Each structure stands twice: as structure tokens, then as C-alpha cells.
Amino acid sequence: MSSVRAWFDWLPSPLPSVIVIVFSALIALLFSRIVTDAIPRLPGLRRLPVIGAVIAQMRVYIRFLLIILGASAGLTAASSGFSPDVLNMLVKMLACAFIMTVGFTIIRAFRLATNRYLARVARTDANNDITERALETQIRVLRRVMEIAFGVLTVASALTVFDSVHRLGVSLFASAGAASLVVGLSARPAIGNLIAGIQIAITQPIRMEDMLVINGDWAWVEEINATYVVMRTWDKRRYIVPLSYFLENPFQNWTHNSRALIGSVFLWLDYRTPMERLRVFLNEEIVHCPNWDGNRATLACQVADSNAQVISIRIIAGAANADHMWNLCCDIRERMLRRIRDEIPEIIPRDRVTIVGDGRDGSAWPDAMVSPPNVPPGHGRAPMPQTGPSPLTPPT
Incomplete structure (x- = not known):
């Protein structure tokens, strides 16, 4: 790099050093592209897809890290072209960029690594859905x-390279009591949800993909973030719920x-x-329901309730999940109706009306429209229905 800088000594003083730094960064970029593109194609590594x-x-992070290292190497060779203040600022900027790149590369x-572990757990415990979802949630x-904690630590470590930020940090640390009180009051909801997330993980x-009932809606847990939960309803709507809700509400x-x-x-029937x-x-139709789980221990048909008009028939059957349960209920209802x-329409609910007279000795009128004929209390047996023409039938 010193020889390259000597080629441009005829330029004004800062330009040769800038050219050397840019040239070093470009060489590092070229080398990083060769490394990231060539390593996966090596014969021994092709059999390792991981x-x-x-x-x-990690391609972007690797390239950026090598560019910073290349620029730092060029800065060492081109240091004579900068004033001490400018050189000190460039060194701190490269150090800050290096710390942040390393920190976010680790994140x-x-x-x-955690994604690969979750994928392996999903393959290993394919039949144990509860274990998989529990591990995924944790x-x-x-x-x-x-990630949030390490990210904050990385940014703080990178910024403390600068003297002004370092002095500010020392001042805040010296007044930690007042600063912590102000920060605690202003960030109380966020901190509370962050702590709630740790409690939920433990x-x-x-869990992930749990089906909850919230505000009367079925919703699946689609994503659990550090401070809130994204829930997906059956019609693709999304609920954004703070984590503290699940610790404070049933x-x-x-x-x-x-x-x-x-x-x-x-079913409400006669x-x-x-x-x-x-x-x-029910036994004949349930075997044709594709969403039934086949468990006859949970299959039942009972009279659940009754009132003055109808009786309530409850039919229960098992399903593998919530989607199958909804479709199964609709299928059973359609088949039973x-x-x-088609076979016993007489049990379809109907209203029954009794026509009575306006007095104790009064009889219902017209008798031909009453079935069976009504008899007021205390008048003995009901008369037999008349066989002759109805009183409403006009004379011929």
C-alpha cells in the first residue's frame, strides 16, 4: 500500500491517502466476493449444504467486515497524508464500524443457529406437536x-469509541439514580412487556400456533415478538396484542x-x-365425514334441553384441530337435517295453537279447524270429530 501511495505523490496531500484507502477497500471487496462465492463450490464442501x-x-456481513479490515490496512499505509485530528477521527470511525459489524454478525x-435447531426439532418430533411448539415459543x-440486549450493548460499545459519547455515558452513570427514574417511568410499558415476554417463554x-379465543374471535398465535403478539384470525385479520395482556386477563x-x-x-326438534x-x-352418516377423528368414545347424541315448544338435541364428535372441528360440525348438521x-319430516318443529271460547261453557269455533277438538275443563270427554260437511262448507 505504501508503494501504491508513492505512485500518486504528485497529487495534493490528502488525495493519495484517500486513493490508497479506497483501493484497499476495493481489493478487500473483490477478495470477499471470491471467498463467499468460491468456498461453497469446493469439492469437499459441496456435500455439506450447511x-x-x-x-x-452471512455474505453481506462477511464482505462488510473484510472491507473494513482492508480500509484499516490502507489507513495504516496512508496515515502520513492526514492530519492527526483527521487520522484520529478515521481510526475511531473504522473501529466503530468494526465493533458494530462484529456484533450484528454474532446476532x-x-x-x-436457532433456526437450524428448530428445524431439526421439527423433523425429530414430527408427531409431538406440543413439544415442538413449546421449544419454538421459548x-x-x-x-x-x-438480540435486543446484545444489540443495545453492541451499539453502546461502538459509540463509546468517540470521546464525546464516552463522556456522556460517564455523566449518565454518575447520575444513575435520577436517570434510571426518568427512563423507568417513560419506558414502563415497554419494559413491562419485555419482562412479560420472559415470563411467557418460561x-x-x-405457544406458537396456539388457537385462542380473543374478543369472541378464533385466532392463531402467528408471531411472538419481544413486546407484542401477532394473532391471525380465520378470515386473515390480525390482532396485535401486548404481551402483558396474557398475564393480566383471562x-x-x-x-x-x-x-x-x-x-x-x-338441533331443535319436535x-x-x-x-x-x-x-x-348419526352412526350411519359420521363415517362419511372426512374431518371426523374416528374416536367413537367422544361421539354422542343426547337431549340437552327442552322448552314449551321444542327439545334441544346435542350431537358431539371429535376432530383433529379447530379447522376440522368447524367443518365437521357443518357437515354433521347438513347430513342430519x-x-x-327426507325420512321423518314430522319431527320438524311446528307451532301448536289451541282455540278456546270466551266463556266456561263456550266451545271453540269453528270445530273443523281445531285438531284435536278442544274441550273446556269439566266438560267430559272430547266429542268425536264430525263426519258430515264442515259448517263452513256452503250448502249445495
Whole structure:
């Protein structure tokens, strides 16, 4: 680099040094491109796809780090062309860039390592959905907390290279009591959610892809960040909920222990409903429902309630998850209503009206429109329906 600088001694004093630094950075960039593109193609490394994947994800950081090292090497050879103040500022800027690049490279490498671990857990425990989601929740939440903490530490370490920032940090440390009080009051919600994220990662009231009921909506946990949770509803809407909500409010978690659920279907039918025949219908139709889990221990058809007009029939059946449960309930309802309509339509609910007279001895009128004929209390047995023409029938 000193020889290269000598080629440009005929230029004004700072320019040869700047040219040397830029030239060193360009050589480092070229070398970094060769390194990141050639290493994955080496014969011995082609059989290790993990090497190529890591280099592909870290390519930008590797190149930037080599450029900083190249510029630092050029600065050493070109130091005679700068004044002491300018040289000191350039050294601190390169040191700051180097610290930040190394710090964020470590954060990126940590993210890649945890992602590969989660992928391996997903392959190993493919049948254990709870374990996979628990590990994913813990790693994602704790990883974000560690990334934030390490990122703040990296930026603080890089900025303390400058004397003015270093003096400011010492001043803040000296007045730590007042500063911590002000920062604590202003950042209380953010800090509270950050601590809530650590609690959720440890206790796990919610996990990734858990199905929760929030504000009356079904929603799946799509993403758990350091301070909030992104929840996805069935119609692709998103809820953004602070983490502290799940520690301070009750909520329903339908998949905390298992994704399997039991769906309920209610039918309101007439009192003349033959329950044994309904159970036969259910047993015949359930085998044609593709979303049924096949467990007959959770299959039932019972009279759940009754009122003055109808009885309530509850049908329950198991499904593998919430999506299957909803489709299963709709399928059972459609099939049972079709069988009832086609084979026993007389049990479809209907209103019953009794027509009575306006006095104790009064009779219903017209009798032909009453079925069965109404008899006021205390008047004995009901008269037999008349066989002659109806009183409303006009004479012929």
C-alpha cells in the first residue's frame, strides 16, 4: 500500500491517502466476493449444504467486515497524508464500524443457529406437536430478548469509541439514580412487556400456533415478538396484542395440551322425535365425514334441553384441530337435517295453537279447524270429530 501511495505523490496531500484507502477497500471487496462465492463450490464442501447456507446468509456481513479490515490496512499505509485530528477521527470511525459489524454478525449467526435447531426439532418430533411448539415459543421469545440486549450493548460499545459519547455515558452513570427514574417511568410499558415476554417463554400460557379465543374471535398465535403478539384470525385479520395482556386477563387456549377438539351441534326438534332413530342416522352418516377423528368414545347424541315448544338435541364428535372441528360440525348438521327432512319430516318443529271460547261453557269455533277438538275443563270427554260437511262448507 505504501508503494501504491508513492505512485500518486504528485497529487495534493490528502488525495493519495484517500486513493490508497479506497483501493484497499476495493481489493478487500473483490477478495470477499471470491471467498463467499468460491468456498461453497469446493469439492469437499459441496456435500455439506450447511456451509453454503451459512455463507449465503452471512455474505453481506462477511464482505462488510473484510472491507473494513482492508480500509484499516490502507489507513495504516496512508496515515502520513492526514492530519492527526483527521487520522484520529478515521481510526475511531473504522473501529466503530468494526465493533458494530462484529456484533450484528454474532446476532445473525445466533439466529441462524436457532433456526437450524428448530428445524431439526421439527423433523425429530414430527408427531409431538406440543413439544415442538413449546421449544419454538421459548427459543423465539428468548432469542428476541437476547438480540435486543446484545444489540443495545453492541451499539453502546461502538459509540463509546468517540470521546464525546464516552463522556456522556460517564455523566449518565454518575447520575444513575435520577436517570434510571426518568427512563423507568417513560419506558414502563415497554419494559413491562419485555419482562412479560420472559415470563411467557418460561411459563408458556401461549405457544406458537396456539388457537385462542380473543374478543369472541378464533385466532392463531402467528408471531411472538419481544413486546407484542401477532394473532391471525380465520378470515386473515390480525390482532396485535401486548404481551402483558396474557398475564393480566383471562383467555381461552383451545390447543394448550392438544390440538384435538370436540365439536357440538345443536338441533331443535319436535317432542315426537325418536332419539334411537336419530342415533342410527348419526352412526350411519359420521363415517362419511372426512374431518371426523374416528374416536367413537367422544361421539354422542343426547337431549340437552327442552322448552314449551321444542327439545334441544346435542350431537358431539371429535376432530383433529379447530379447522376440522368447524367443518365437521357443518357437515354433521347438513347430513342430519337432510335425513330428517327426507325420512321423518314430522319431527320438524311446528307451532301448536289451541282455540278456546270466551266463556266456561263456550266451545271453540269453528270445530273443523281445531285438531284435536278442544274441550273446556269439566266438560267430559272430547266429542268425536264430525263426519258430515264442515259448517263452513256452503250448502249445495
